[in-house]
Structures are given as structure tokens and as C-alpha cells.
Amino acid sequence: MIDLNEFITITPDVRGGKPCIKGTRITVYDILEYMAGGMSETEILADFPSLTPAHLRAVLAFAAQRERRLSFGIPHEIAA
Numbered sequence: 001m002i003d004l005n006e007f008i009t010i011t012p013d014v015r016g017g018k019p020c021i022k023g024t025r026i027t028v029y030d031i032l033e034y035m036a037g038g039m040s041e042t043e044i045l046a047d048f049p050s051l052t053p054a055h056l057r058a059v060l061a062f063a064a065q066r067e068r069r070l071s072f073g074i075p076h077e078i079a080a
Contacts, residue, residue: 004065007058019062021055024048031059 009022019028026048034044041056 002054002058002061004058004062007055008062021051021059024050026051028059028062031056032063 007022008019008028010017010019014020015025015027020026021028021031031044034047035056039047041053044056045051045053
């Protein structure tokens with residue numbers, strides 16, 4: 001199980017409080033958009049050398065968790 005707090009952070013004054021990869025200004029949404037647009041993991045990691053495959057897995061886990069919360073009306077938390 002991925003500890004999302006290790007990879008994803010929400011800071012009100014960074015990128016408007018959107019969930020970001022910890023230590024960066026790269027949002028979860030940015031990475032999801034790149035993936036949805038057809039970029040491969042290899043391409044994303046080449047464009048953002050500070051990221052690792054674990055960051056990308058955390059983005060997907062975060063998105064899945066958020067979708068699950070929306071489906072069941074569960075309040076927002078980063079940790080699973």
C-alpha cells in the first residue's frame with residue numbers, strides 16, 4: 001500500500017491548493033493529463049527528472065482514492 005502522504009501534498013498557497021507531488025509544483029492533475037494525453041511513464045519521467053515511478057503510482061492511487069470518495073460521499077483525506 002502506498003503512503004500518499006509521502007508523495008502528495010496539499011498546500012493552500014501552492015498552485016491554488018491543488019494536490020501536488022511533494023517538493024514540487026507539479027499537480028496530480030498535470031500528471032493525469034499527460035497520461036490521458038498518451039504520454040508514457042518513460043516520457044513523463046524524462047520530462048520531469050525529479051519524479052520517480054513511485055510518484056506516478058502515487059498519482060494514480062490518489063486519483064483512485066478520490067474517485068472512491070466521490071462515489072461513496074466520503075470526506076477528503078490524503079491518507080488511505
